[in-house]
Amino acid sequence: AQSVSQHNHHVILSEAASLELGCNYSYGGTVNLFWYVQYPGQHLQLLLKYFSGDPLVKGIKGFEAEFIKSKFSFNLRKPSVQWSDTAEYFCAVTPYSSASKIIFGSGTRLSIRP
């Protein structure tokens, strides 16, 4: 069965620190990959997605993620976080052959100290 693992349950950083959130997925075929973010009191929204092409994907608000096929990983990065990045971050995957349901990881809560 497909699954997504997020290594960190809760990450606490100071403003201007660099961020990397780990994500690994389990699926043998071609996949589409996503990072979703949920800011406090708001809906889930798409941060970035990878479907094909350049494995380094840039998203909104200065976030980027790198797809490493050999490692089944799709880690999220940001060089300098801001207090407003405090949120819950979800890595997710859809098998390319069944681009309907999204399989989410359990999420990483990011807290930024001002």
Place this chain on the structure above:
Amino acid sequence: DTGVSQDPRHKITKRGQNVTFRCDPISEHNRLYWYRQTLGQGPEFLTYFQNEAQLEKSRLLSDRFSAERPKGSFSTLEIQRTEQGDSAMYLCASSPQGQGETQYFGPGTRLLVL
């Protein structure tokens, strides 16, 4: 606001009662999805519709759960004979048809079964 809307936003019910939730997708989206999210977990796929056709159902969707999208617009999710384990956030999402289209999420309905 032309995003996905859900009603009600909160529902408290007693064990054994039936509840129904409504989702209104973005108007031009013909795909509609239901997910369930429990505390500390990412959303889990329940079912999805393309227009009025229900194309996929998760094994999580027991016989007590039923979803409809009779005219291919709004959808309802009904839970019969609720159990305490049904307490969760129920999320709806919609997307246009096509490979790789982004799913847009609504605010969710939080259900508490006493």
